[in-house]
Amino acid sequence: MKKITKWVAYSIIVLVLIAIIVSSYIVLALPNVGKPEVIKIALTPQRIARGAYLANHVDMCMDCHSERDWSKPIGPVTADKLGAGGDIFDAGAG
Ligand code: HEC
Numbered sequence: 001m002k003k004i005t006k007w008v009a010y011s012i013i014v015l016v017l018i019a020i021i022v023s024s025y026i027v028l029a030l031p032n033v034g035k036p037e038v039i040k041i042a043l044t045p046q047r048i049a050r051g052a053y054l055a056n057h058v059d060m061c062m063d064c065h066s067e068r069d070w071s072k073p074i075g076p077v078t079a080d081k082l083g084a085g086g087d088i089f090d091a092g093a094g
Pocket residue numbers: 055059060061062063064065089
């Protein structure tokens with residue numbers, strides 16, 4: 001067998017072994033958590049207020065999900081654009 005053919009054959013064998021090991025790990029070692037539960041959450045004013053607090057003050061969701069004026073220092077949220085969609089994370093971001 002030519003050297004290149006041997007090299008290709010060994011590479012294929014190694015890739016197949018890696019695929020078997022990875023899929024065995026996923027099937028055998030990771031826990032089976034079953035299908036996701038279907039849950040329904042009641043929208044109470046308290047939950048909405050808690051969500052607003054988390055989104056605006058704790059998790060800072062609105063920092064990214066609002067239109068911001070980057071011509072000003074620290075890019076404040078543009079008036080009336082809170083949660084209206086925000087930064088585009090592409091090469092021009094910054
Ligand atoms: C650091 C910036 C940043 C923060 C902070 C942030 N997000 Fe996002 N979020 C993004 C970006 C960027 C995307 C779009 C990702 C994509 O489409 O690839 C996104 C997408 C989403 C989506 C849409 C997902 C989808 O599949 O369409 C939801 C919902 C969302 N964010 C909720 C939140 C919530 C809730 C929080 C706060 C807990 C939060 N985000 C905080 C940047 C952020």
